[in-house]
Amino acid sequence: MKKFTIVLSLFTLLFLAACGSSNEESTDASESKGTINLAVTPWTSTVPPTKIARIIIEDMGYEVEETQADVSSTFVGLSRGDLDAYMDSWMPAHENQMEKYSDSVEKVTTSYDNANTGLTIPSNLEGINKVSDLKGKEDQFGNKIYGIEEGAGATEMMRELIEEADLDLELVPSSEGGMLAQVQRKISSDEPVIFYGWRPHSMFNKFDIKVLEDDYKVFTPSTVNVLANNGLKEKAPDVYAFLQNWNISIDEVEEMITKIEDGADEREVAQEWIDNNQDKVNKMLENE
Template sequence: MRKFILALMALSLVVLAACGSSDEEGSSDGSENAEEKGTITFAVTPWTSTVPPTKVARIIIEDMGYEVEETQADVSSTFVGLSRGDLDVFMDSWMPAHENQFAEYEDSIENVATSYADADSGLVIPTYVEGIETVSDLKGREDEFGNKIYGIEEGASATEMMRELIEEADLDLELVTSSEGGMIAQAQREINQDNPVIFYGWRPHTMFNKLDIEVIEDDYGYFTPSDVHVLANNELEDKAPEVYEFLQNWSIPLEDVEEMIVKIEDGQDELEVAQEWIDENQDKVDEMLGN
């Protein structure tokens, strides 16, 4: 009996050793490779324009063997996180709107690439509102709009710029801040009733596909066409040189971003939309990868 028990214990040890060997071999595939390469963390602001570039870059970087995480953050938190190294990359920085934040942290944040240029933004009104082509034209007609401008969240550069614009133009208008979705929903309600309404708009965004609206000229110079940039913590080049090189070569057409936003808002999965773009633009992806 004693010999039988010893033999059974020896057999158990062999089986356990075999299982341990099998687990180690399984973990030495992509997961170990990703562990060795590390994790790239993206900041994701609550704007529809942030999602498509982030998802496209995520898929490409994961294909390099890195793990990728996304952290939801407002603009202020994004810049703080990038400066501390808690966040590695932000794909949707609007210049000149974010110039002040960038200047504050420029010792620790790098402007890596221009994603796309000449993106319009500013105060938006329905095209059926006549006689208003510039911000100055709003003076004396504020009551037609219920003395309100609808904007996005607190902390966004555009929110502070609108406050400054209202003050400098001496407009009797209250800025009502909300989420992007809340702002669009309010504007949609007013437009459905053919009411005059002022809100903040920018491209790329499906609001210009779905609503009959126009950006009015900012004759005070706060809102001008923007260039959208990729920002990174300045240690990314050392941390992940191939990711850094890829992001240096990054660019994507504004129209493509807008088209992807439409697909996502129509219910298509975000990563599926991003993968479709990659499949249809493999030459451009290869170019960004330096292939």
């Protein structure tokens, strides 16, 4: 009986030690290096880079939160440190916001460049290839241009272009989804339509459309940057180093947007990109 008690006690101690070790490992695994808050503007182009960054930053040991916000709120959040980083800042569209918050918001790197943006129409509308060709033809489009939300830099640029080109057109701001729904209705009915278009976007896969040459130079090819609160380098130097090395192509983003709109899970699409670009990801993490 005594021998049995000793054996049982030894077994109990080993079991408790194993449990303690398991719990300790679980605690260590669940310990976070902190929380990184990523801004997410309501555009399809924001989603793929943000989801990729989220997975990579989580793998680095951080909790990651995503905050949905328009452009104005994004810059306010970045300036206050409520938001740590933003993967989809368009220049020159966000030039005014960058100047306003230059003391607290910084450009970390360029994600991609030569992103074409501007007034966009169906390709079958002949004789209209540049913005100045619209003059005198505004009534063909119901005297309306469909755009994205108020507060976006592109919305103000469209107003500037309408005035600069002296066009008899009313800008109708909406969400990206609302604008594209209107475009879908017009194109399906074979009606002329003018709207704000940009790459990367699945609209160029779904519709036969063209971006008009801007002979007034209001819209020029855009550069898309990664921004951060200027305290991120100190708060999470490894995350900052990763973001400094970040880059992706327009074609890659456009391909992911199309997959997501066709029903694929956002995170799975992002993980697929990481799996297919592991060498590139490793280089991004070299100095973290």
